[in-house]
Amino acid sequence: RINGQRLWDSLMEMAKIGATEKGGVCRLALTDVDKEGRDLFVKWCEDAGCTIRTDKMGNIFARRAGRNNDLPPILTGSHLDSQPTGGRFDGVYGVLAGLEVVRALNDAGYETEAPVEVAVWTNEEGSRFPPAMVSSGVFAKVFDLEYGLSRADVDGKTMGEEIKRIGYDGPDEPTIDGHPVGAYFEAHIEQGPILEDEEKTIGVVTDAQGQRWYEITLTGVEAHAGPTPMNLRKDALLGAARIVDAVNRIGMANQPYACATVGMMQVHPNSRNVIPGQVFLTVDFRHPDDEILAKMDGQLREAVEDIRDEIGLEMDFEQIWYYAPIKFEASCVQAVRDGVEIMGYSNRDMVSGAGHDACYLSKVTPTGMIFIPCVDGISHNEIEDATPEWVEAGGQVLLQAMIAKADE
Amino acid sequence: RINGQRLWDSLMEMAKIGATEKGGVCRLALTDVDKEGRDLFVKWCEDAGCTIRTDKMGNIFARRAGRNNDLPPILTGSHLDSQPTGGRFDGVYGVLAGLEVVRALNDAGYETEAPVEVAVWTNEEGSRFPPAMVSSGVFAKVFDLEYGLSRADVDGKTMGEEIKRIGYDGPDEPTIDGHPVGAYFEAHIEQGPILEDEEKTIGVVTDAQGQRWYEITLTGVEAHAGPTPMNLRKDALLGAARIVDAVNRIGMANQPYACATVGMMQVHPNSRNVIPGQVFLTVDFRHPDDEILAKMDGQLREAVEDIRDEIGLEMDFEQIWYYAPIKFEASCVQAVRDGVEIMGYSNRDMVSGAGHDACYLSKVTPTGMIFIPCVDGISHNEIEDATPEWVEAGGQVLLQAMIAKADE
Ligand SMILES: NC(=O)NCCC(=O)O
Numbered sequence: 001r002i003n004g005q006r007l008w009d010s011l012m013e014m015a016k017i018g019a020t021e022k023g024g025v026c027r028l029a030l031t032d033v034d035k036e037g038r039d040l041f042v043k044w045c046e047d048a049g050c051t052i053r054t055d056k057m058g059n060i061f062a063r064r065a066g067r068n069n070d071l072p073p074i075l076t077g078s079h080l081d082s083q084p085t086g087g088r089f090d091g092v093y094g095v096l097a098g099l100e101v102v103r104a105l106n107d108a109g110y111e112t113e114a115p116v117e118v119a120v121w122t123n124e125e126g127s128r129f130p131p132a133m134v135s136s137g138v139f140a141k142v143f144d145l146e147y148g149l150s151r152a153d154v155d156g157k158t159m160g161e162e163i164k165r166i167g168y169d170g171p172d173e174p175t176i177d178g179h180p181v182g183a184y185f186e187a188h189i190e191q192g193p194i195l196e197d198e199e200k201t202i203g204v205v206t207d208a209q210g211q212r213w214y215e216i217t218l219t220g221v222e223a224h225a226g227p228t229p230m231n232l233r234k235d236a237l238l239g240a241a242r243i244v245d246a247v248n249r250i251g252m253a254n255q256p257y258a259c260a261t262v263g264m265m266q267v268h269p270n271s272r273n274v275i276p277g278q279v280f281l282t283v284d285f286r287h288p289d290d291e292i293l294a295k296m297d298g299q300l301r302e303a304v305e306d307i308r309d310e311i312g313l314e315m316d317f318e319q320i321w322y323y324a325p326i327k328f329e330a331s332c333v334q335a336v337r338d339g340v341e342i343m344g345y346s347n348r349d350m351v352s353g354a355g356h357d358a359c360y361l362s363k364v365t366p367t368g369m370i371f372i373p374c375v376d377g378i379s380h381n382e383i384e385d386a387t388p389e390w391v392e393a394g395g396q397v398l399l400q401a402m403i404a405k406a407d408e
Numbered sequence: 409r410i411n412g413q414r415l416w417d418s419l420m421e422m423a424k425i426g427a428t429e430k431g432g433v434c435r436l437a438l439t440d441v442d443k444e445g446r447d448l449f450v451k452w453c454e455d456a457g458c459t460i461r462t463d464k465m466g467n468i469f470a471r472r473a474g475r476n477n478d479l480p481p482i483l484t485g486s487h488l489d490s491q492p493t494g495g496r497f498d499g500v501y502g503v504l505a506g507l508e509v510v511r512a513l514n515d516a517g518y519e520t521e522a523p524v525e526v527a528v529w530t531n532e533e534g535s536r537f538p539p540a541m542v543s544s545g546v547f548a549k550v551f552d553l554e555y556g557l558s559r560a561d562v563d564g565k566t567m568g569e570e571i572k573r574i575g576y577d578g579p580d581e582p583t584i585d586g587h588p589v590g591a592y593f594e595a596h597i598e599q600g601p602i603l604e605d606e607e608k609t610i611g612v613v614t615d616a617q618g619q620r621w622y623e624i625t626l627t628g629v630e631a632h633a634g635p636t637p638m639n640l641r642k643d644a645l646l647g648a649a650r651i652v653d654a655v656n657r658i659g660m661a662n663q664p665y666a667c668a669t670v671g672m673m674q675v676h677p678n679s680r681n682v683i684p685g686q687v688f689l690t691v692d693f694r695h696p697d698d699e700i701l702a703k704m705d706g707q708l709r710e711a712v713e714d715i716r717d718e719i720g721l722e723m724d725f726e727q728i729w730y731y732a733p734i735k736f737e738a739s740c741v742q743a744v745r746d747g748v749e750i751m752g753y754s755n756r757d758m759v760s761g762a763g764h765d766a767c768y769l770s771k772v773t774p775t776g777m778i779f780i781p782c783v784d785g786i787s788h789n790e791i792e793d794a795t796p797e798w799v800e801a802g803g804q805v806l807l808q809a810m811i812a813k814a815d816e
C-alpha cells in the first residue's frame with residue numbers, strides 16, 4: 001500500500017519549485033528551476049536508500065535493489081519539466097508516484113525479485129526544445145545522441161549545453177543497450193476530460209495516438225499598412241491565418257479522434273502599421289489511426305500550398321516529428337488491469353491523446369500506462385488539478401503492477 | 409537652390425545610426441540610437457547657425473532667424489524614429505530636407521521675412537509607443553500632455569520616462585499656444601507605388617486618408633493539444649486567425665482605396681502542444697472617405713462578435729485611435745504646386761496613405777505636404793530606397809514653398 005498523503009505532500013512540495021502566481025508551474029526543461037526540482041528528487045531518492053545514476057542526456061535513474069540484481073530493473077518514471085504555463089501534476093506525478101512506490105516498499109520491508117527504478121526523463125514537453133520526449137527517445141534509440149544534444153531553444157541554446165550548465169551531464173550512455181530494462185510503467189494524469197466525465201478513477205491505457213509536428217515559415221513582403229494597396233500585398237500573416245483555419249478544418253473533417261492545433265506563431269516585424277513580412281508557425285496533428293494521420297498530412301500539404309500560391313508567398317514547410325500510433329504491450333496492460341481490479345477502482349480502457357516517455361520506451365521494452373483523471377480535463381494550463389483520491393489511486397495501481405512484474 | 413549631394417550625404421550619415429544588416433534602420437522612438445540621431449541633428453543645426461528649443465514631449469525645433477522675428481516661423485520637419493525594420497528615408501528625409509533648406513538659405517545669404525524652423529517630432533511611427541504621431545498630436549492639441557507622456561511600450565516604459573532618460577525633456581510647453589506657427593510643410597517619401605508607377609517625380613499631397621486603429625484581446629482556454637477533443641476547445645488563436653481573414657475581407661470589400669491590416673499578434677503561451685489561451689492583435693483600417701471608414705468599423709465589430717461567439721471566447725475590443733481624413737490647406741498646397749512648376753518636375757496630386765505629423769499640424773496651422781517616390785513603393789521595410797534625384801527634387805520644392813510662405 002502506498003501512502004497517499006505522503007505522495008500528495010511531495011507533489012505539493014515539488015510544485016513550489018517554479019510556482020506561478022496562478023497556482024501552476026513554470027519549470028521549463030534545463031532551466032535553473034528544473035535543476036532545483038531534480039536536486040530535490042535526487043535528495044528524496046537518496047533518503048529512500050536508492051542509488052542514483054545519470055546519463056549523457058541528463059536522464060536520472062534512482063534504483064532500489066532487488067533480491068536478484070542481475071535481473072533488469074522494472075522501471076517507472078516520467079518528467080519534471082513543464083510547459084511555460086503548466087500544472088502541478090503533468091509529468092511530476094509519474095515521477096513522484098514512482099518514488100512513493102519505493103518508499104512504500106521500504107515501509108513494508110518488501111524485497112522485490114528484480115530491482116525497481118524511477119526515471120526522470122529530460123525535456124519531455126518539447127516546449128523549450130522541440131520535439132517532445134527527446135531523451136526517452138534517445139534512450140529508446142529513436143533519436144541518436146547527437147540529435148538529442150543538438151536540439152535548440154529559440155535563443156539557440158542547445159540541450160547539450162544546458163544539461164552541462166545545470167550539472168546533469170552524467171557519465172552513462174543514454175540508451176537501453178547499456179541499461180537493460182525489464183518493463184516500464186508510467187502513471188500520468190489523463191490531460192483530457194474522459195475519465196472525469198465518466199466518473200472513472202483509473203484509465204488502463206492500451207494505445208497512444210500517432211503524432212506529426214510541423215514547422216512552417218511564410219515569407220511575404222513587409223510594407224507600409226497605409227499606402228500599400230490591398231491587391232499589391234504579400235501579407236505573411238494573412239497566409240498564416242488561413243493555415244490556422246485550414247488546420248482546424250482538417251481536424252474537424254477527420255472526426256472522431258483527430259486533433260489539429262496551431263500552438264505557436266511568431267510574427268515579424270510585429271508592428272501595427274507594417275504588413276507582416278514573415279510568420280513562423282507550428283502545427284500539431286494527432287490521430288490513433290496512422291492512415292488517417294497520413295491523410296491529414298496530405299490535406300495539410302495541399303492546403304498550405306494553395307494558401308501560399310493564393311497570396312504569392314514563399315514557404316518553408318517541414319515535418320519535424322512523426323511517430324506512429326503506439327500499442328502498449330499486452331502483459332503490461334494486463335498488469336495494470338490486474339492492479340486496478342485488486343484495488344477495486346472504477347476504470348476504463350483508454351487511448352492516450354498525449355505523447356509520453358512511455359511511448360518511446362514501448363519500442364524497446366514491455367510498457368504499460370496508468371491514467372488518473374484531471375479536473376475538467378484541463379492540462380498544459382496553470383489551473384491543472386487532480387484530487388488526492390485520484391493521486392493515491394494511481395499510485396496504488398502502479399505499486400501493484402510493478403510488484404507483479406518485478407516478482408514475475 | 410538646395411545642394412542635393414549634401415542632402416544625400418547627410419541622409420547616408422544619419423542612416424549609420426541604428427543601421428541594420430539588411431541595409432535598413434532600427435531607430436525606435438526614445439531608444440539610445442534615437443538619442444544619437446537627435447544629437448547629430450542638433451549638432452548639424454547648431455553648425456548651421458540655428459537656435460535650438462526642446463519641449464516637454466521631446467520635440468526639437470531648430471530656428472533660422474528671419475528679417476522680422478515677430479512673425480511666426482514657417483515650420484517644416486518630420487521624425488527621426490523608425491520602425492523596428494525600417495528604412496533610411498521614412499521621416500528622416502523630411503527632417504534633413506528641412507535642414508538642407510536652412511543650409512541652402514545660408515549658402516545664398518538669403519534672409520527670409522519670417523523665420524524658418526525645422527522640427528523633429530517625437531515618436532511618429534507609433535511602433536514602440538502606439539498610437540502614431542503622438543507628439544505632433546500633443547503640439548496640435550489633439551492629445552493632452554498627460555496622454556502623450558503616459559503612452560507605454562510593451563515593457564510598460566512610458567514616453568515620459570524615456571524622454572527624460574535620453575535627456576530630451578525640454579522646458580517648453582509642447583503646444584502651438586506657446587509656439588505659434590505661420591505654416592507647416594513636410595517632405596516625405598510616398599511609401600506607396602503610385603509615383604514610381606506613373607513616373608512622376610513629385611506628389612502634391614492634397615489629402616490624407618482617415619485611420620482607425622484597434623486592439624483586440626481574445627481569451628479562450630489553454631489546454632493540451634493532444635487529449636482535448638476539437639469540439640471542447642476554446643482556441644484563442646483560431647479566433648484571431650478568423651479575425652485576420654475578416655479584416656482582409658473588409659478591406660477587399662471596400663475597394664477602391666480601403667486598407668485593412670493586422671500587423672501585430674502575440675500568442676500566449678505560444679507553445680506547440682498547447683491550445684492558445686490568449687491572443688492579442690491589432691487592426692489598422694484606412695480610407696480617404698470618413699463614411700466608408702465608419703462602415704468598415706461597423707463591419708469589423710459585427711465580424712469579431714460573430715467569431716467570438718462561434719468559438720465561445722471572451723473578447724476585449726477597443727478602438728485606440730481614430731482620425732478623420734485630412735484636407736490640406738489650399739494656399740499651402742498651391743505653394744507646393746508652384747514650387748513644382750518653377751522647378752519643372754513631373755507631378756500629380758495625391759492622397760497620403762500614411763499618417764504624418766503634417767496631418768495633426770493641419771488642424772492648427774495651414775499645412776502642405778510634398779511626396780517623392782520610393783523604389784517599388786516599399787516602406788516600413790529595411791530595403792526602402794529612393795534615388796538621389798528624387799531626394800533632391802523634394803528638397804528643391806520644399807525650399808520654394810517655404811520661401812514663398814516666409815516672404816508672403
Ligand atoms: N504529456 C505531455 O504533455 N506530453 C507532451 C508531448 C505531447 O504534446 O504529447
Ligand SMILES: NC(=O)NCCC(=O)O
Pocket residue numbers: 224225226273498532533534540541599761762763764
Ligand atoms: N509615415 C508613417 O509611416 N507614419 C506612421 C503612421 C502610419 O502608420 O500612418
